[in-house]
Amino acid sequence: MPPVFLQGYFRKGSALEAMDRYDDALVAYREALEQNPQSAEVASKIKRLSQLIRDRKRAKEKLAKSNGTTTSSALEKIKTEFGDTDIEKKSYNFVKEVIESGMREWSENHGKLDPAVRFSVGNPPKPPAEEVATLVSISKAFESPDTLSSCVSFLRQYAVDTASECACVVVSKASIAYPQVWKGQGSRKWKHTQSDGFFVQLEAPSLRRAWFISSFVDKGQTICRDIESLDIDLHAVMAPLFR
Numbered sequence: 001m002p003p004v005f006l007q008g009y010f011r012k013g014s015a016l017e018a019m020d021r022y023d024d025a026l027v028a029y030r031e032a033l034e035q036n037p038q039s040a041e042v043a044s045k046i047k048r049l050s051q052l053i054r055d056r057k058r059a060k061e062k063l064a065k066s067n068g069t070t071t072s073s074a075l076e077k078i079k080t081e082f083g084d085t086d087i088e089k090k091s092y093n094f095v096k097e098v099i100e101s102g103m104r105e106w107s108e109n110h111g112k113l114d115p116a117v118r119f120s121v122g123n124p125p126k127p128p129a130e131e132v133a134t135l136v137s138i139s140k141a142f143e144s145p146d147t148l149s150s151c152v153s154f155l156r157q158y159a160v161d162t163a164s165e166c167a168c169v170v171v172s173k174a175s176i177a178y179p180q181v182w183k184g185q186g187s188r189k190w191k192h193t194q195s196d197g198f199f200v201q202l203e204a205p206s207l208r209r210a211w212f213i214s215s216f217v218d219k220g221q222t223i224c225r226d227i228e229s230l231d232i233d234l235h236a237v238m239a240p241l242f243r
Helices: 003-018 022-035 040-081 086-108 145-161
Strands: 116-120 135-137 166-172 197-204 207-218 221-230
Touching (some): 003 040, 022 040, 040 086, 197 221
Antiparallel strands (some): 116 135, 116 166
16 A cells, blocks of 8 residues: 555544544554554554553543442432422432432533423323423523523423422533522522532422532543532522422
8 A cells, every 4th residue: 555545544543533532543543554564653553542542441430430429428418308208208219310310411521411400290180282391401591580580480380281290400500690699698608619510409399409519520531529408598590480
């Protein structure tokens, strides 16, 4: 094969490596080595990249284990905030599922998630014409007091129409222009971490709770640190959805 094609494979591998597409880059370097087995430079690239891929795989496995341990211990801690009634047990299981899902999405998407409300829907008196969505996107809700008020009105009616038993608001700190509850003063002063993270707020007819899941970045991996319980009267990110 002419040298130009050898350079082509090498440059392709270099470009893919620069985009962090290490597996694809390794394939390109191996193709280059097949055409020129004597190339010490290509062989060195393959050795280094293979080690990097193994290291990243181990780091990912360690992250998954770390997040799993953090989630389990933190969820056991917040379980004490719920009573023994059927509604509180059901609410805790619902919150547990939402938080676990949120933490997975947060870590996998490098500290990003879409603002949404998840509903635990019941059996409305009048069956809906189409399948009821349990997840409602609220991407524009936290832009201003007006957008938030409009969103709350819509969600309240949605809860009624779907005979929902409870709901969970999930929104990242970075997605909130209003209300920035972590900037409160006086009695509303924020006494929790200033790190990045996301809020989870439980809404039910006779039960309201709120938490902040903080996170940090370690070697390029986003790791959820802890689940901090908030005072719902001081640091709610949304008004009550059930009346």
